[in-house]
Amino acid sequence: QVQLVESGGGLVQAGDSLRLSCQASGRTSSNYFMGWFRQAQGKEREFVAAIRWTYDNTYYADSVKGRFTISRDNAKMTVYLQMNSLKPEDTAVYYCAARRQLVVSLAQQGYDYWGQGTQVTVSP
Numbered sequence: 001q002v003q004l005v006e007s008g009g010g011l012v013q014a015g016d017s018l019r020l021s022c023q024a025s026g027r028t029s030s031n032y033f034m035g036w037f038r039q040a041q042g043k044e045r046e047f048v049a050a051i052r053w054t055y056d057n058t059y060y061a062d063s064v065k066g067r068f069t070i071s072r073d074n075a076k077m078t079v080y081l082q083m084n085s086l087k088p089e090d091t092a093v094y095y096c097a098a099r100r101q102l103v104v105s106l107a108q109q110g111y112d113y114w115g116q117g118t119q120v121t122v123s124p
Helices: none
Strands: 002-007 010-013 018-026 033-039 046-052 058-060 068-073 078-083 092-099 118-123
Touching: 002 092, 018 033, 018 092, 018 118, 033 068, 033 078, 046 068, 046 078, 058 068
Parallel strands: 010 118
Antiparallel strands: 002 018, 018 078, 033 046, 033 092, 046 058, 068 078, 092 118
8 A cells, every 4th residue: 555645735826836745655666656636626637747756757737837847755755746837727636646557647547546635726
């Protein structure tokens, strides 16, 4: 089992920045992919970004490219999502997820473990 705990959400204004953290524990593996997803009220959960514990390949949704950066600290078993130039449409619950495969997935169905989510609200 893998446990994931997100933190760092909050209420900010448009143009501000936030950094989300995802602390992983349990039976993690360097082959896992770690992803961030978000779900706005009344909408489907959508992919935001992904990274592997090893190697520096990163993947982003078009809507966040150039504004969000995913990174990891292997020693701390923590994945981060740096969010800059936030927009009201970024308002959502953000979830951290882990995938037990060597190939990245942009679909929520491809992830095996999920955190409880952290709320990000961006006011105009």
